[in-house]
Each structure stands twice: as structure tokens, then as C-alpha cells.
Amino acid sequence: MVILRPTPESLDTDVLIIGAGPAGLMAALTLSRLGIRVKLLDRRVPGETAGQADGIQPRTMEIWESLGIGAELKAVGSHIHRSVMYVPNDDGSGIKEASQTLTLPLDCTPHPYTLCVASSMTEGMLIRALAERGVIIDQPFVPKSMQIVKTEDDARVSYVEVTVAGLHEDYLRINGVRQADRGKLIDIPEAVKAGHVIRAKYVLGCDGARSWVRKAVGIALEGETTDLVWGVVEFTPETNFPTMRASNVIASPLSGGILHVPRENDTARVYIRLRRDPNTVAEGETQGSASQDSQEKIIESIEKAFLPYTMRLTNVTWCNEYKVGRRVASAFSSANCVFLLGDAVRTHSPMAGQGANGAMADACNLAWKLAYVLQGRANPDILDTYEAERRAHAMELMKFDRDIFEAFRPGVFTADAYINVRDQKVMFMSGVGVKCESRLTVPDRERVAPGLRIGERVPWAxxxxxxxxxxxxxxxxxxxxxxxxxxxxxxxxxxxxxxxxxxxxxxxxxxxxxxxxxxxxxxxxxxxxxxxxxxxxxxxxxxxxxxxxxxxxxxxxxxxxxxxxxxxxxxxxxxxxxxxxxxxxxxxxxxxxxxxxxxxxxxxxxxxx
Ligand SMILES: Cc1cc2nc3c(=O)[nH]c(=O)nc-3n(C[C@H](O)[C@H](O)[C@H](O)COP(=O)(O)OP(=O)(O)OC[C@H]3O[C@@H](n4cnc5c(N)ncnc54)[C@H](O)[C@@H]3O)c2cc1C
CATH class of the missing domain: 3.40.30.20 (Phenol hydroxylase, C-terminal dimerisation domain)
Structure with a gap:
């Protein structure tokens, strides 16, 4: 909703960021690095985890380096250089190794591997980098209402007014309020400890797949629901499986398609396609835990999938089942002053390890443009290029996600089919080959340097x-x-x-x-x-x-x-x-x-x- 008001003497901040996951944290860090005032709020209690992303792609590590961060995670995380494919063995009683490959060509990036670390570690690093810059997250806070305000004396000038509510941590703890339900507490006096209005030049909706900001500006997510249900488990393996330090794609005759990734401290994560009726699982419920019964079945299927090797899942720290929609927002911004980033703007399966990486890339794409406008170095219409560039990425990701999902479909899943899809898109997956095209990228019509890919990041040379x-x-x-x-x-x-x-x-x-x-x-x-x-x-x-x-x-x-x-x-x-x-x-x-x-x-x- 847009209203008219006199021009205020000053605003509370340049940019208000709602949601402190990978998108919000990266947006806050990049903007503050460029001298922009930011406020960042999240409904989580400090220390509470939310995201599940563990696969960090090469381009994200390059971006971290350009910000002077990331070394600590590279030191502790698991580096996946090697991918191994397993297929059914000759008598169908288990699996055998079929082929192996490098995760990425060695000559395209200083980090030719996927870095696997818990999302809490990635977020922790970004939070520490922000704290060093004096930026702290207001939490637990939720937004109550939002209005886009045009100033009476100049209708071209606008700002956003957001009413927010701070929540009592004790209330959340005693009543066990789930993260997803915290927005509903705004009218319960015992739950709310403070409320105030924040006036910001820009608002960034970094509040995940069920974004409040997106709904507040009336933007829809458009797309489809997938019909495949996945299980995911994090655990410490006890095993004689020979390639535990590689990522393994397994076509098991007993359990179907499996993806294994090694993690920090000799732990592991495994994804398994479940033979479940998709109608029994709610879309996007990625944070919770599966029922005890489902957990036992998931663990049993995974242990069977590794036969004839022994695989025992000990110290299971997370086990869930989920179904993911494949959707892209109908618009990435509203009135050129509210922008959506990360899962708020696109959702897809986690199979290719792209969501958090894409969320951080969104932030890097938008932050410098916002800074240029706020500092009077660019016209506000430069902000249109955010959607032009990132929508193209989202659409390509949807197609890739569909292809990789289909490759895992029971009956058609083979190691070759998976490798085919992967090989075609390996540079896109790494982030290194993602292309930006908008009025900010000018094709090399005179062929001054035909080997240069305009719109991609500078070559590693x-x-x-x-x-x-x-x-x-x-x-x-x-x-x-x-x-x-x-x-x-x-x-x-x-x-x-x-x-x-x-x-x-x-x-x-x-x-x-x-x-x-x-x-x-x-x-x-x-x-x-x-x-x-x-x-x-x-x-x-x-x-x-x-x-x-x-x-x-x-x-x-x-x-x-x-x-x-x-x-x-x-x-x-x-x-x-x-x-x-x-x-x-x-x-x-x-x-x-x-x-x-x-x-x-x-x-x-x-x-x-
Ligand atoms: C099982 C699984 C595995 C995955 N693996 C990978 C992987 O390997 N690599 C990868 O790149 N991606 C992966 N992903 C995807 C990744 O987790 C998401 O894409 C990523 O977290 C999106 O970041 P985000 O900041 O946009 O949103 P989120 O991480 O969802 O963060 C949103 C933030 O907003 C806050 N918030 C939400 N609503 C409100 C509100 N109303 N008020 C205040 N705060 C609010 C939340 O508390 C949260 O902190 C995986 C996902 C799943 C489910």
C-alpha cells in the first residue's frame, strides 16, 4: 500500500533487512562494507539455527575472498574434489563402483571443489564479520506492517515504513513456539516486549520461502510442486565404504537414488528419494524432523543402499523428509524500494546445493547497485537490472533442477543420466559460469577479446x-x-x-x-x-x-x-x-x-x- 506524507527530516536507516539467513547476512555485510547504514532483524532467538545449506560452491568462496572472509571455514570444512558413481552390482544384491570424476575442472577457479560445512558455521562467520563492523541482528523480531510512503513535495521520493515487534524469548521458549509461527504472536501482549516503527529508504525481504515481505507487497511465487519426496539425514558414519571422503551418487537396486556428501569432523549428510505418497508431506517443511517411524525407515533404507558395504548411521543429529516446490516470484521488487532475495524469490530442490549460494549471489548483485543509488553515483533505474539479471539465473536454475530431479526418478535413474546432467551444467552449478545480462553488460560486437565472456566474473588467470x-x-x-x-x-x-x-x-x-x-x-x-x-x-x-x-x-x-x-x-x-x-x-x-x-x-x- 502506498501513502503520501511530508518529507521526514531523516530516516532510521538506509536499508532494513528482514531475515538473517544467508541472503540477509550477506546483504548486510556487503552493504555495510560499502558504507551503507543497515538494520537487520530476524525472528530467531540468537544461536537458534534455521537453514540447512551445507554445500558452498566455488564462486561463493571467491566472493567471500573478495570480502576478506572464508579462510576459517575452508580450514574446517570438507573439500569435495572427487565424485564417485555407484550402480547395481551384477546380481542386484548391492552396489559396485561405476565411474569417478573431478567435481570441477581444476583450471577454472582457485577453489575447484564444493566446500561442505554446517549452515550454522557459515552463518556464524557472517555474523562475526558483521559484528566487527558494528552491525548486530535485532532478534527475535518480526515485522507487523509495512507501507511504502511517497513524499508530498516530490512524489518521486519514497521510503518504506515498517512496524516491527520484539518478542519475549522466555515466551517463545516456555510455549515452544515454532519459528514459522512467530509472526502470529504480534497481537499477543504477553509475547511482545517492544514495538516500534523503522523508516528506511529500502527494505530487503530476505525472509525465506514463506516470505512475509513478499506477501506484504502482493508478489506471488509461480511454478509447480514436485511429486518426489526426499529424506535427509545428518550423522556420523561407522562404515567400510571405500569412498567416504568423496561425494557419492548411488543407484541402489534396494533403496533407489542416494546422494552422500562428507562433512566436517568426519560426519556426513545423505539424501534419499523416498517411496512416499507426495500428498502426505507438506511442501517446504524443511526445518522440522520426521516422525520416529519415518526416521527409522529412512535410516534403514540408507544402510541397505550401501550394501555390500556396511554403513551404520550413528549420532543422528537431523533426519527429515520434505517435498519442495519449484517456483519463482512474479516480480523481484515492488515500487523500486522493496526487494526480494534468496528463497523469498525462488524455491527448488536442494539436490544441487544452490539455494544459499544463489541467495548470497543475489545480495552481491544488489548491494553495490543500492549503494550507488544511495550515494548518488547511479540513477535509481539501475536497480531494475537486479531482476533482469537474477531472474534469468532463477529460470536456468529451475530447468537444471527439473533435469536433475528427473535424473533421480525411480526406474530411469542411472549413474550415466546423472553424470550427463551434471557435466552439462557443472560451471553453472559452481557459480563461476553464471551469466548476468542486462543494460549493464555490453556485448563485444567488435570482437576485441572474443575469449572473454562478458557478463561472467573475470577469469581466473x-x-x-x-x-x-x-x-x-x-x-x-x-x-x-x-x-x-x-x-x-x-x-x-x-x-x-x-x-x-x-x-x-x-x-x-x-x-x-x-x-x-x-x-x-x-x-x-x-x-x-x-x-x-x-x-x-x-x-x-x-x-x-x-x-x-x-x-x-x-x-x-x-x-x-x-x-x-x-x-x-x-x-x-x-x-x-x-x-x-x-x-x-x-x-x-x-x-x-x-x-x-x-x-x-x-x-x-x-x-x-
Ligand atoms: C535439506 C536442505 C539442504 C540444502 N542444501 C543446500 C546446499 O548444500 N547448498 C545451498 O546453497 N543451499 C542448500 N539448501 C537451500 C538453502 O538452505 C536455502 O536456499 C537458503 O537457506 C536460503 O537462504 P535465505 O537467506 O534466502 O533464506 P533462509 O535461510 O530461509 O533464511 C530466512 C531467514 O529469515 C528469517 N525469517 C523468516 N520469516 C521471518 C519473519 N517474518 N520475520 C523475521 N525473520 C524471519 C528466518 O528466521 C531466517 O533466518 C538446502 C535446503 C535444504 C532444505
């Missing part, structure tokens, strides 16, 4: 800093600091003409860019020369930071050292060079030649944000 020979990588330069990056590949500057053209380009660039744009632009140069080459003849403006930001296209150390791989992989034309504009979220946005006549294109792009 080893380089060497020219001044001190420090080995580095293009990805290492992509700090999530709110700055655009310009990666310039001028060519072989030992050729005086190339050096001259590069110099002319560089001076025209800094003269043409507005001061407030150049302040938020990090310029890096990668030369197509060995690192020993002298740069004395290069005459570049100070913004090019020749000591810190000039690199040689030289990968590796010692004998393994190789020159020219980046230029070669991007297919950069030696007569033109390439200047790659990269967005603050590490996504390549456009590429031009390194000649003075191309500067206007770069300036126009950055001016038109």
Missing part, C-alpha cells in the same frame, strides 16, 4: 606484479570495495607504437572521466611482456599506479612459468589491445580497444550508470 614480481591473479584484484575496475591489456609495450598508443589512451581516459568517477575506479594494467621488461619508457598518469597496479602476463613460478596465457585465452588482438570494464561485483561489463578513440565509450558507460 595468474599474473605477476611488475614492480616486485609478486605472483598474483586477476581474481585477487577484485576486492568488493564498491569500485569499478578497469583491466587494461595494452599489448607488448616493447613495441614503441603500442607504448605510444597506450600512453595516449591513458591520458585521454583520466582527462575525460569525471573526478567522482575516477575516485571509484581501480585501474590495473597487464602487459604482454616478461616481468623482466623495463617499463621506464611508459608515461602513464598517477591513477595508473605503476608500482602497485602494473602486472606482466606471466603465470606460475620457476620452471612452470608461462607467459602470455591471459592474452591468448582472451584472444586479444595485438593491434588493438583490450580494456575490460569490471563491475564492483566482479562481473565483466564491457570491453574496448586500448586506443584513444575508445575512451569515449568507457566514459559514456560509467557516466550513464
Amino acid at each position: 595468474g599474473i605477476t606484479r611488475h614492480s616486485d614480481w609478486t605472483p598474483s591473479n586477476l581474481l585477487d584484484l577484485m576486492a568488493y570495495n564498491g569500485h569499478f575496475k578497469l583491466i587494461i591489456l595494452p599489448g607488448d609495450i616493447r613495441d614503441p607504437l603500442v607504448a605510444h598508443l597506450f600512453s595516449a589512451f591513458s591520458w585521454k581516459l583520466v582527462e575525460s572521466l569525471r573526478k567522482d568517477v575516477i575516485k571509484f575506479l581501480d585501474i590495473f594494467t597487464v602487459l604482454d611482456v616478461p616481468k623482466e621488461t623495463s617499463c621506464e619508457g611508459l608515461h602513464l598518469p598517477p591513477a595508473f599506479r605503476i608500482t602497485e597496479n602494473v602486472y606482466a602476463d606471466e603465470d606460475g613460478r620457476g620452471q612452470a612459468q608461462q607467459n602470455g596465457r591471459l592474452y591468448e585465452s582472451l584472444n586479444v588482438r595485438p593491434d588493438r589491445g583490450a580494456a575490460i570494464v569490471v563491475r564492483p561485483d566482479g562481473i565483466t561489463a564491457m570491453v574496448t580497444g586500448v586506443r584513444a578513440e575508445y575512451v569515449d565509450g568507457i566514459v559514456k558507460y560509467l557516466d550513464a550508470l
Whole structure:
């Protein structure tokens, strides 16, 4: 509902985030890193767990690195490099190994594996990173009502007013109120300890699949209910199964399709497709526990599935059965001031380990755009690109989810069918191959660098800093600091003409860019020369930071050292060079030649944000 009010003197916060799961925590962290005031609330009591995501994909680890976090989880989590497929053995009494493969090609990312850690550990890391920035979660809090307010003097200016209620932890504990039921307590005086109004420029609905925010702005989830019921168990295995440190996909003649993933501290999680009537299981009830009877059946089926190996499930910490809908929101935002992220905007099966990863990617995509608008560096219509880019991802995910689900259908499930689906989508699953397409990504029509995938994150390519020979990588330069990056590949500057053209380009660039744009632009140069080459003849403006930001296209150390791989992989034309504009979220946005006549294109792009 939209109402008119006088312009307030000030707002309580720039961005109010409702829900502190992976989407909300990442949104709060990225926004606060960019200097945006945030408030974050959640209906959970501190320390109470909610999410179940344990598979962290390579692109998420890269994003964490760009924020300076993640090392602690990589140290404790289980790294899944190896995937093994099992099929029925010859007499159908159990299983035998059929094939094995790498989880991911080794040369596409510094983290070619899935990291498996409990979701509470991932959330804990994000909460600690937020606390270091002075951001704490208001909890247990629930929203009561929300209004979009237009100001009377300028109808284009709006903000959002949300009435929230703090809940008594004792009331929740004594009455055993489930997380899903806490929103219903707002009219029970004994349950509510405080209520107040928060006025924010933007509200982010990060409140999960049954999002209150989504319903409050009248956005529907559209899609289908799947007819397959899954069981999931977390436990400590006692076993002689030979590939416990790999992820295992098992086509058991006795129990059907099984997916096993190793976890931290020698624990494990197993998903099993259950022969249950889908009508007996409620959609989206992923947090609870299965009945004792169901748990016993699930555990028995899993133990049987590993025959002829012994598998005993001890110390079972979670066992549930669930059915998931495959749905995408009809809109990702309302009135350009309420945005939906994560499960609030799409739901699907957890089979491919995508939900939490996608939720965190949503946050990274949206946060810098919100920061740019709030800081007056971009027009509000840049926010439309959030839906354009993330809806395409959601639709591709739905298709992938359908394919992988169908691969597990009883009767048709084979290791080959699974591998087929997986192999086709391995880069998408890893997050590394997810593409953003909107007005912010400009196709390379002149084929300046045909090997560059515009709309994907910058390639993982080893380089060497020219001044001190420090080995580095293009990805290492992509700090999530709110700055655009310009990666310039001028060519072989030992050729005086190339050096001259590069110099002319560089001076025209800094003269043409507005001061407030150049302040938020990090310029890096990668030369197509060995690192020993002298740069004395290069005459570049100070913004090019020749000591810190000039690199040689030289990968590796010692004998393994190789020159020219980046230029070669991007297919950069030696007569033109390439200047790659990269967005603050590490996504390549456009590429031009390194000649003075191309500067206007770069300036126009950055001016038109
Ligand atoms: C069994 C299982 C396994 C999975 N495995 C993986 C995996 O390996 N990898 C992966 O990426 N994903 C996985 N997922 C999916 C993943 O858990 C979700 O996609 C992810 O948690 C979504 O994050 P989110 O922040 O959008 O929502 P949630 O994690 O649901 O967080 C929503 C938050 O909002 C709060 N909230 C909700 N309503 C309100 C309200 N009215 N007021 C205040 N607060 C509210 C909740 O308390 C919660 O903290 C799995 C899911 C399941 C069920």
C-alpha cells in the first residue's frame, strides 16, 4: 500500500533487512562494507539455527575472498574434489563402483571443489564479520506492517515504513513456539516486549520461502510442486565404504537414488528419494524432523543402499523428509524500494546445493547497485537490472533442477543420466559460469577479446606484479570495495607504437572521466611482456599506479612459468589491445580497444550508470 506524507527530516536507516539467513547476512555485510547504514532483524532467538545449506560452491568462496572472509571455514570444512558413481552390482544384491570424476575442472577457479560445512558455521562467520563492523541482528523480531510512503513535495521520493515487534524469548521458549509461527504472536501482549516503527529508504525481504515481505507487497511465487519426496539425514558414519571422503551418487537396486556428501569432523549428510505418497508431506517443511517411524525407515533404507558395504548411521543429529516446490516470484521488487532475495524469490530442490549460494549471489548483485543509488553515483533505474539479471539465473536454475530431479526418478535413474546432467551444467552449478545480462553488460560486437565472456566474473588467470614480481591473479584484484575496475591489456609495450598508443589512451581516459568517477575506479594494467621488461619508457598518469597496479602476463613460478596465457585465452588482438570494464561485483561489463578513440565509450558507460 502506498501513502503520501511530508518529507521526514531523516530516516532510521538506509536499508532494513528482514531475515538473517544467508541472503540477509550477506546483504548486510556487503552493504555495510560499502558504507551503507543497515538494520537487520530476524525472528530467531540468537544461536537458534534455521537453514540447512551445507554445500558452498566455488564462486561463493571467491566472493567471500573478495570480502576478506572464508579462510576459517575452508580450514574446517570438507573439500569435495572427487565424485564417485555407484550402480547395481551384477546380481542386484548391492552396489559396485561405476565411474569417478573431478567435481570441477581444476583450471577454472582457485577453489575447484564444493566446500561442505554446517549452515550454522557459515552463518556464524557472517555474523562475526558483521559484528566487527558494528552491525548486530535485532532478534527475535518480526515485522507487523509495512507501507511504502511517497513524499508530498516530490512524489518521486519514497521510503518504506515498517512496524516491527520484539518478542519475549522466555515466551517463545516456555510455549515452544515454532519459528514459522512467530509472526502470529504480534497481537499477543504477553509475547511482545517492544514495538516500534523503522523508516528506511529500502527494505530487503530476505525472509525465506514463506516470505512475509513478499506477501506484504502482493508478489506471488509461480511454478509447480514436485511429486518426489526426499529424506535427509545428518550423522556420523561407522562404515567400510571405500569412498567416504568423496561425494557419492548411488543407484541402489534396494533403496533407489542416494546422494552422500562428507562433512566436517568426519560426519556426513545423505539424501534419499523416498517411496512416499507426495500428498502426505507438506511442501517446504524443511526445518522440522520426521516422525520416529519415518526416521527409522529412512535410516534403514540408507544402510541397505550401501550394501555390500556396511554403513551404520550413528549420532543422528537431523533426519527429515520434505517435498519442495519449484517456483519463482512474479516480480523481484515492488515500487523500486522493496526487494526480494534468496528463497523469498525462488524455491527448488536442494539436490544441487544452490539455494544459499544463489541467495548470497543475489545480495552481491544488489548491494553495490543500492549503494550507488544511495550515494548518488547511479540513477535509481539501475536497480531494475537486479531482476533482469537474477531472474534469468532463477529460470536456468529451475530447468537444471527439473533435469536433475528427473535424473533421480525411480526406474530411469542411472549413474550415466546423472553424470550427463551434471557435466552439462557443472560451471553453472559452481557459480563461476553464471551469466548476468542486462543494460549493464555490453556485448563485444567488435570482437576485441572474443575469449572473454562478458557478463561472467573475470577469469581466473595468474599474473605477476611488475614492480616486485609478486605472483598474483586477476581474481585477487577484485576486492568488493564498491569500485569499478578497469583491466587494461595494452599489448607488448616493447613495441614503441603500442607504448605510444597506450600512453595516449591513458591520458585521454583520466582527462575525460569525471573526478567522482575516477575516485571509484581501480585501474590495473597487464602487459604482454616478461616481468623482466623495463617499463621506464611508459608515461602513464598517477591513477595508473605503476608500482602497485602494473602486472606482466606471466603465470606460475620457476620452471612452470608461462607467459602470455591471459592474452591468448582472451584472444586479444595485438593491434588493438583490450580494456575490460569490471563491475564492483566482479562481473565483466564491457570491453574496448586500448586506443584513444575508445575512451569515449568507457566514459559514456560509467557516466550513464
Ligand atoms: C535439506 C536442505 C539442504 C540444502 N542444501 C543446500 C546446499 O548444500 N547448498 C545451498 O546453497 N543451499 C542448500 N539448501 C537451500 C538453502 O538452505 C536455502 O536456499 C537458503 O537457506 C536460503 O537462504 P535465505 O537467506 O534466502 O533464506 P533462509 O535461510 O530461509 O533464511 C530466512 C531467514 O529469515 C528469517 N525469517 C523468516 N520469516 C521471518 C519473519 N517474518 N520475520 C523475521 N525473520 C524471519 C528466518 O528466521 C531466517 O533466518 C538446502 C535446503 C535444504 C532444505
